[in-house]
Amino acid sequence: MSARRPVHLDPRSPLVLDTRELGRRPGSMRHVRRTVDAPADWALGLVRVPAGADVELDFRLEAVMEGVLVTGTADAPLAAECGRCLEPTTDRLTVDVQDLFGYERSPDDPEAPILDGDLLDLTGLLRDAVLLALPLNPVCSDDCPGLCPGCGGKLADLGPDHSHDTLDPRWAALGTLAPDRSPSTPSMQES
Ligand SMILES: [Zn+2]
């Protein structure tokens, strides 16, 4: 009747769980295991859970006095670009989540999640947990040497003997302007 009535959840959505079996009896419990497609917005900077990738959910739903307590894990593949050498790299991410979905909207915490009838929606809970857990600075390996500042090549491929003989152009210009004051082997320590 009210114009502010929320849009109802779609029980067929993979991130919507049905709590009807719990019967709102405190202490009753249900396990949910399912594989869902990763949404497209689990991404931040160089790292993402590829859209459509398999996400393994393992959840426990437990009825308590005020609502349904949701506890569980989501396990998903990660794809990233190495922050040092920019090569594609992969990893896995497992996040733990827990939240209470209230039967009624709490006046103390109007933002807290609530049930829609018997249904609850994991979308926001999972997204927040995944985005918080994404590594900010992914690397292909802990000892990735990165890129050569001289030529931009991958130092891991170029080998330990790789170097550039050319002088820093600023030093080269100085040498031309004041040849008698310029040291024969300029080094950065003199700047
Ligand atoms: Zn790397």
Ligand SMILES: [Zn+2]
């Ligand atoms: Zn180089």
